[in-house]
Amino acid sequence: xxxxxxxxxxxxxxxxxxxxxxxxxxxxxxxxxxxxxxxxxxxxxxxxxxxxxxxxxxxxxxxxxxxxxxxxxxxxxxxxxxxxxxxxxxxxxxxxxxxxxxxxxxxxxxxxxxxxxxxxxxxxxxxxxxxxxxxxxxxxxxxxxxxxxxxxxxxxxxxxxxxxxxxxxxxxxxxxxxxxxxxxxxxxxxxxxxxxxxxxxxxxx
Amino acid sequence: xxxxxxxxxxxxxxxxxxxxxxxxxxxxxxxxxxxxxxxxxxxxxxxxxxxxxxxxxxxxxxxxxxxxxxxxxxxxxxxxxxxxxxxxxxxxxxxxxxxxxxxxxxxxxxxxxxxxxxxxxxxxxxxxxxxxxxxxxxxxxxxxxxxxxxxxxxxxxxxxxxxxxxxxxxxxxxxxxxxxxxxxxxxxxxxxxxxxxxxxxxxxxxxxxxxxxxxxxxxxxxxxxxxxxxxxxxxxxxxxxxxxxxxxxxxxxxxxxxxxxxxxxxxxxxxxxxxxxxxxxxxxxxxxxxxxxxxxxxxxxxxxxxxxxxxxxxxxxxxxxxxxxxxxxxxxxxxxxxxxxxxxxxxxxxxxxxxxxxxxxxxxxxxxxxxxxxxxxxxxxxxxxxxxxxxxxxxxxxxxxxxxxxxxxxxxxxxxxxxxxxxxxxxxxxxxxxxxxxxxxxxxxxxxxxxxxxxxxxxxxxxxxxxxx
Ligand code: SF4
Numbered sequence: 001x002x003x004x005x006x007x008x009x010x011x012x013x014x015x016x017x018x019x020x021x022x023x024x025x026x027x028x029x030x031x032x033x034x035x036x037x038x039x040x041x042x043x044x045x046x047x048x049x050x051x052x053x054x055x056x057x058x059x060x061x062x063x064x065x066x067x068x069x070x071x072x073x074x075x076x077x078x079x080x081x082x083x084x085x086x087x088x089x090x091x092x093x094x095x096x097x098x099x100x101x102x103x104x105x106x107x108x109x110x111x112x113x114x115x116x117x118x119x120x121x122x123x124x125x126x127x128x129x130x131x132x133x134x135x136x137x138x139x140x141x142x143x144x145x146x147x148x149x150x151x152x153x154x155x156x157x158x159x160x161x162x163x164x165x166x167x168x169x170x171x172x173x174x175x176x177x178x179x180x181x182x183x184x185x186x187x188x189x190x191x192x193x194x195x196x197x198x199x200x201x202x203x204x205x
Numbered sequence: 206x207x208x209x210x211x212x213x214x215x216x217x218x219x220x221x222x223x224x225x226x227x228x229x230x231x232x233x234x235x236x237x238x239x240x241x242x243x244x245x246x247x248x249x250x251x252x253x254x255x256x257x258x259x260x261x262x263x264x265x266x267x268x269x270x271x272x273x274x275x276x277x278x279x280x281x282x283x284x285x286x287x288x289x290x291x292x293x294x295x296x297x298x299x300x301x302x303x304x305x306x307x308x309x310x311x312x313x314x315x316x317x318x319x320x321x322x323x324x325x326x327x328x329x330x331x332x333x334x335x336x337x338x339x340x341x342x343x344x345x346x347x348x349x350x351x352x353x354x355x356x357x358x359x360x361x362x363x364x365x366x367x368x369x370x371x372x373x374x375x376x377x378x379x380x381x382x383x384x385x386x387x388x389x390x391x392x393x394x395x396x397x398x399x400x401x402x403x404x405x406x407x408x409x410x411x412x413x414x415x416x417x418x419x420x421x422x423x424x425x426x427x428x429x430x431x432x433x434x435x436x437x438x439x440x441x442x443x444x445x446x447x448x449x450x451x452x453x454x455x456x457x458x459x460x461x462x463x464x465x466x467x468x469x470x471x472x473x474x475x476x477x478x479x480x481x482x483x484x485x486x487x488x489x490x491x492x493x494x495x496x497x498x499x500x501x502x503x504x505x506x507x508x509x510x511x512x513x514x515x516x517x518x519x520x521x522x523x524x525x526x527x528x529x530x531x532x533x534x535x536x537x538x539x540x541x542x543x544x545x546x547x548x549x550x551x552x553x554x555x556x557x558x559x560x561x562x563x564x565x566x567x568x569x570x571x572x573x574x575x576x577x578x579x580x581x582x583x584x585x586x587x588x589x590x591x592x593x594x595x596x597x598x599x600x601x602x603x604x605x606x607x608x609x610x611x612x613x614x615x616x617x618x619x620x621x622x623x624x625x626x627x628x629x630x631x632x633x634x635x636x637x638x639x640x641x642x643x644x645x646x647x648x649x650x651x652x653x654x655x656x657x658x659x660x661x662x663x664x665x666x667x668x669x670x671x672x673x674x
Contacts, residue, residue: 016528017521018400018500022637027618030240031268031289045639050625073521075401078434078500079637080616081336083243083352101404104370104436105336109352126521162368164227175354176253179362182222182229186364189221189231199457199465200233200326201259 002114003172007095008141009068012058013129019072020079021106025088032084038091041084059092063137071128071140072099076117077106086113096142098149100125111165114172118142118149118159128152144170208475210372211441212407215347215472219330227366233346234324235261235359236315236333237302239268239293243353244334244360245300253361258301261360262324264315265290265306268619271581271608278307283620300360313584313610316340316428316554320420321586323453327442327469332359337554337634338437339430343423344450345442345472347407350431371405371481373435374474376412379488384668386564387422388556388632388651390414390486391429392494396504398484403435406482409474410440414488420449421560428555429634432501441473495541495664496636496649498529503636505541507654507666513537532638533646534626541664544648548629549578549659550641551605551652553615556632557583559590561652565605566596568656568667571674574604578659579621581613605659617642630658 029041040048047057054060059067070089076099077085086109089097097110098118107117120128131152132138138152144166149157167173194201209217221229237244241263248255255261268289270281278294281287290307297304305311305318312318316337319325327345331338334356341348351365359365375394395402408430415423423440430438440446447466450456457465492506503526505512514526514537530537535544551557551565562582580600582588588610591597597607613621615633617640623629625644632655633640636647648664657667 015521015524017525020500020635020637022635022640026639026643027616030618031242031285033246034243045643050643075404075434078400079336079431079635081334081350081352082240083354086352101401103434104404105350105352108355112352112354162227163225164366175358175366176251176361178224179229179358179364179366185222186231186362190363193231197328197465197468199461200329202457202461 001172004116004169006143011069011140012064012067013132014072017073018075021085024085034087038087042088042092070097074100078103081105083109208478210474210478233329234331237263239289241334244356245296247357255300255360257363261302263297263304266314267612269611271613314554317583323456336431340428342439343427349436370407373406373482374409374480375484377414377486378412381488386651387425389494391426392504393491395433400502401434403433408435408438421558511539545663547627550614550631552581553633555634556652562591565652565656566599569603572660574659575662578605581608630655
């Protein structure tokens with residue numbers, strides 16, 4: 001996983017709440033193996049008409065087409081667990097989404113792929129989106145170590161992140177290596193657990 | 206010991222180790238489907254093995270066609286879809302995973318088959334490669350959906366890192382009225398708490414309404430927990446649960462059954478257990494529900510009218526309403542019961558169990574479908590039982606189509622899909638833009654309401670239809 005430390009980049013405001021993962025990656029693209037093609041899949045049906053022509057979605061307008069940060073509203077990434085929604089964001093170039101809340105599964109999927117989900121208050125995301133509309137192309141700075149977002153007006157917003165998630169993102173650690181340290185404990189646990197619930201392991205019919 | 210919720214009892218028994226509040230949980234069972242190809246690709250890339258293949262179960266459901274199965278896998282018309290199914294069968298064989306595959310007599314949706322087979326049991330931690338894994342919580346287990354990276358982790362370690370969610374108890378009391386189903390109950394719950402209302406929480410559904418429900422109905426309720434933002438929903442196991450489970454293929458037998466029961470009976474939340482939040486609903490006030498917009502909280506009783514964006518509580522909601530009406534092609538003030546529909550879909554992991562098919566057939570008896578209406582049973586087991594009961598005949602005689610099991614029009618990746626602008630009354634769980642096909646418009650309803658819509662060609666209060674006969 002690519003580490004996430006600090007990022008200063010153009011940010012795109014997406015005003016609507018409840019952007020579901022079907023919007024980020026329409027279902028028919030779920031089967032596409034992960035790759036650069038996912039850049040075009042992001043918000044596909046909002047961006048392209050049936051003939052593949054652009055519809056003038058915000059992420060296709062300059063300077064937002066170069067955005068690496070999205071500032072959204074509440075409940076970003078609700079709905080389906082599809083990780084292809086994260087592949088689409090990532091391949092488009094997005095490394096950080098700021099919203100007032102996230103679909104739980106999507107937020108996990110983001111942080112397992114080096115994409116930082118930042119939660120700020122409703123009023124903060126609304127204010128930052130307003131700035132970005134007023135000054136298209138303005139950059140934000142996200143500093144994970146400090147847990148801050150510096151907005152276009154220079155105001156600093158602090159965010160919370162779980163210390164373990166923070167460490168994994170900062171260092172680009174994947175979970176399996178972490179889990180494998182506990183192999184011995186796993187075996188002891190499992191043996192006791194199986195003894196306690198033998199009915200779970202009776203052979204399949 | 207302090208009083209505990211059911212969730213806490215299950216959670217605590219599965220924690221292996223903690224790192225600053227991120228906990229490593231033992232996973233009893235994991236459920237995957239054709240779309241889990243990303244997880245297998247990651248396993249292969251890292252040259253990892255499946256740690257406990259006997260605890261992973263695979264299902265052919267998302268991509269499988271719902272007609273023309275007699276020609277076998279090679280007969281699947283669309284090459285990309287055929288490849289997904291072939292690849293899944295190869296991956297399952299390679300890793301020694303039990304696959305309820307294309308030709309399996311138990312084939313069906315990953316949230317329909319495990320309960321039927323007795324794979325879903327109280328007290329377990331179940332992870333699924335799909336957000337509606339919450340369905341299984343109806344048995345009093347902790348079941349939640351995860352993405353491909355997490356599934357790869359589960360497959361290679363049989364564990365998952367999680368932070369402890371908060372608990373939300375939703376108590377529904379009272380007897381539901383005539384024509385009101387468990388689907389209407391969960392839609393009413395989502396309308397009340399909102400699509401983000403359960404974020405970060407595990408829901409326990411309780412109260413006399415839930416206690417009086419069949420397992421099928423409880424599964425419909427738990428299924429849509431994710432539509433309220435919660436990853437998991439649960440119902441305490443009771444005699445209804447045990448009666449449903451007894452004798453199922455993977456359920457314990459003989460002495461083991463009694464040992465298991467002893468444990469299962471200790472699971473329900475203690476009487477004075479404290480939840481982080483509580484919400485109460487009066488079931489007697491719930492009417493048959495219909496969604497009018499593009500997310501499941503945009504729901505009203507069928508007797509209602511399309512809301513005016515001007516009535517919204519703030520600017521964000523106003524533009525959200527306006528965008529939803531624009532996408533749905535609806536005008537503010539229109540009575541829901543005046544909205545003409547083009548198609549009907551009865552199916553999905555929300556509503557494709559035997560009781561759902563029975564409810565649809567009961568209504569279908571009263572007339573003939575005016576628009577194309579599909580019935581897609583959730584599994585071969587449901588299909589066979591429905592056919593034994595003659596429900597297929599009833600539905601076919603009323604002009605409905607009776608198809609092969611799978612996800613079908615719920616997520617529209619198997620070739621079944623709406624055309625742009627088509628309006629569908631659907632028993633599935635998501636009315637998101639494009640969910641049933643690019644440009645398709647979805648109204649979520651119960652199976653009885655869907656069948657009623659088929660007979661009239663518009664959204665219809667099933668109570669009126671049934672009373673007039
Ligand atoms: S029926 Fe729909 S919601 Fe259920 S598992 Fe299939 S695609 Fe997902």
